[in-house]
Amino acid sequence: MAARAIWKAVVHVGDLSVPVKLYSAVEDRSIHFHLLHDQDMVRLKQRMVNPNTDETVPHEQIRKGVEIERNRFVVLSDEDLESLTPPASRDIEISHFIEREAVEPPWFDRPYFLGPDGDAPEYFALAKALAGSERIGLAHWVMRSKQYHGALQPEGDYLTLVTLRHAGEVIEPGELEPPAGRDLDKKERDLATRLVAGLTEDFNPEDYQDEYRERVRQLIDTKRRGGTIEVEEYEEVPQERSLAEMLEASLSR
Amino acid sequence: MPAKQKKRQEKDGRHHHPRGVRPFWSGTISFGLVSVPVHLFPGRRSGGVAMRMLDEDGTPLARRYHCPEHEVDVHPEHIVRGYELEDGSYVVIRDEELEAISPKKSREIDLRRFVDIAQVSPTLFDRPYFLTPAGDSTKAYRLLADVMHQTQKAGIATFVMRGKEYLVAILSHGGVLSAQTLRFPDEIRDADDVGLPEAPQIDREQVSRFEKAIRKHSVNELPRDELKDASTEQLTALVEKKRKKGQDIVETEDYEPDASEPSSDVDLMEAIRRDLQGGNGAPQRSDADGSDLEDRSKEELYALAKQRNVPGRSKMNRDDLITALRKG
Numbered sequence: 327m328a329a330r331a332i333w334k335a336v337v338h339v340g341d342l343s344v345p346v347k348l349y350s351a352v353e354d355r356s357i358h359f360h361l362l363h364d365q366d367m368v369r370l371k372q373r374m375v376n377p378n379t380d381e382t383v384p385h386e387q388i389r390k391g392v393e394i395e396r397n398r399f400v401v402l403s404d405e406d407l408e409s410l411t412p413p414a415s416r417d418i419e420i421s422h423f424i425e426r427e428a429v430e431p432p433w434f435d436r437p438y439f440l441g442p443d444g445d446a447p448e449y450f451a452l453a454k455a456l457a458g459s460e461r462i463g464l465a466h467w468v469m470r471s472k473q474y475h476g477a478l479q480p481e482g483d484y485l486t487l488v489t490l491r492h493a494g495e496v497i498e499p500g501e502l503e504p505p506a507g508r509d510l511d512k513k514e515r516d517l518a519t520r521l522v523a524g525l526t527e528d529f530n531p532e533d534y535q536d537e538y539r540e541r542v543r544q545l546i547d548t549k550r551r552g553g554t555i556e557v558e559e560y561e562e563v564p565q566e567r568s569l570a571e572m573l574e575a576s577l578s579r
Numbered sequence: 580m581p582a583k584q585k586k587r588q589e590k591d592g593r594h595h596h597p598r599g600v601r602p603f604w605s606g607t608i609s610f611g612l613v614s615v616p617v618h619l620f621p622g623r624r625s626g627g628v629a630m631r632m633l634d635e636d637g638t639p640l641a642r643r644y645h646c647p648e649h650e651v652d653v654h655p656e657h658i659v660r661g662y663e664l665e666d667g668s669y670v671v672i673r674d675e676e677l678e679a680i681s682p683k684k685s686r687e688i689d690l691r692r693f694v695d696i697a698q699v700s701p702t703l704f705d706r707p708y709f710l711t712p713a714g715d716s717t718k719a720y721r722l723l724a725d726v727m728h729q730t731q732k733a734g735i736a737t738f739v740m741r742g743k744e745y746l747v748a749i750l751s752h753g754g755v756l757s758a759q760t761l762r763f764p765d766e767i768r769d770a771d772d773v774g775l776p777e778a779p780q781i782d783r784e785q786v787s788r789f790e791k792a793i794r795k796h797s798v799n800e801l802p803r804d805e806l807k808d809a810s811t812e813q814l815t816a817l818v819e820k821k822r823k824k825g826q827d828i829v830e831t832e833d834y835e836p837d838a839s840e841p842s843s844d845v846d847l848m849e850a851i852r853r854d855l856q857g858g859n860g861a862p863q864r865s866d867a868d869g870s871d872l873e874d875r876s877k878e879e880l881y882a883l884a885k886q887r888n889v890p891g892r893s894k895m896n897r898d899d900l901i902t903a904l905r906k907g
Contacts, residue, residue: 330776432707436801455789492808504754538744576611
């Protein structure tokens with residue numbers, strides 16, 4: 327079944343514009359559990375209480391605050407929070423185009439598909455031009471009262487928009503010093519390089535399934551039929567031989 | 580011990596021991612027959628400003644799990660996990676059972692496949708982590724990180740963490756290993772799943788108008804200043820303004836910290852750095868002056884400088900690069 331668009335917008339590249347619809351590219355496959363009371367298997371409800379009185383605080387009475395030092399809060403009113411909300415807009419502004427490698431993996435957050443809104447030949451023209459450029463567009467937009475940044479990318483004939491994490495949130499590897507130590511042994515490096523080369527293949531995501539998720543599903547099935555499962559221990563493999571010996575043994579396997 | 584007394588003790592305990600940063604996961608990376616003991620830490624800062632829910636008088640609220648049947652708040656010991664069946668009844672799944680079905684080597688990341696990282700679509704990237712050396716020696720870690728960096732390959736593996744299986748790409752950036760969890764392919768839709776229409780005949784002229792616009796707005800480096808979190812900056816400024824004026828400030832008694840509150844970003848960075856520098860109590864050789872830089876080609880040095888974001892690198896000769904990299 328076709329997915330439902332979650333938002334409509336217009337992508338702006340310079341003075342060119344492309345009307346689009348936004349779709350989630352993520353499909354939730356996780357197995358959801360509820361929290362139950364072990365005495366009667368009744369589903370628990372979360373409630374927010376004042377810990378001094380243990381009374382539930384109704385939603386409309388809850389205020390928001392930021393702790394400025396231990397046990398001291400600045401309280402923010404609804405108007406305060408309102409004033410911080412960016413103005414609503416349907417524009418996705420593409421400010422720059424950068425090489426794909428200039429955006430390291432930790433920046434990427436959540437992927438969306440963009441589809442054409444109506445009969446939009448310019449959508450497919452943009453996708454084609456972008457694919458040919460081997461670049462990605464840096465996008466900025468406000469959706470549901472939140473400011474987003476993202477990467478506009480070609481995906482076949484289509485476009486995806488992957489939200490990017492904020493600067494400051496991302497720890498860039500350059501901020502960290504690698505572990506120091508004695509120079510690595512040349513023989514060990516050569517062996518390890520050969521081992522990596524021997525294990526290098528094309529990436530094919532279809533090779534991977536969430537096997538654990540499947541096992542949890544089977545466990546649920548077993549238990550609903552009244553079955554039980556056995557508990558096993560895992561063992562650790564001690565490492566005794568030298569690095570070079572282990573690498574050589576690895577290569578000869 | 581009465582519940583109230585117990586609660587107080589826990590509270591006091593928290594006071595004396597400020598929350599430490601613990602690795603999310605500890606285990607080994609298996610590379611051939613070599614085991615590399617590692618810790619796994621979150622690879623991002625919490626960034627935002629933590630907002631707390633307060634009562635009208637400013638008391639920070641606490642979360643309770645309430646049983647509507649018994650009309651009591653339920654202590655965590657008495658909470659179990661249930662999977663809901665079609666008829667509304669539940670199958671209870673206990674922690675030990677989940678533990679029992681996790682793979683035998685649940686403490687292992689088995690690196691049996693390496694790929695060119697450019698082949699991994701960014702739509703698959705989920706969360707970033709850093710891997711730090713955990714054992715007595717950093718040698719195996721450094722060897723793996725060095726070789727992966729030189730060959731520009733990413734290792735692909737699956738492993739189990741906190742009751743979930745993860746597909747992960749292990750990357751090396753100038754000697755630091757990072758892990759990027761990937762979405763499984765069945766968690767990602769393609770254009771067919773979304774139901775996008777087929778591409779029509781494309782107007783060549785329209786494409787070239789976009790090509791021109793792309794060229795015009797192309798830049799070489801990621802403009803990080805465009806990726807700032809403006810809302811959080813404004814929120815911080817507003818909080819600061821109110822603090823200075825002494826406006827809307829409430830004092831509270833000691834309260835229970837929210838368990839989901841992240842540890843501080845400063846503590847996280849310190850924990851990662853300490854681990855990378857062999858802070859596990861392991862004696863380290865002190866030849867940290869980067870002597871192996873001399874052995875590297877200019878291209879290798881430039882690649883390292885690019886990864887560490889050394890400013891002005893494009894105009895540097897080999898010696899300048901070595902000096903700049905040593906300075907960090």
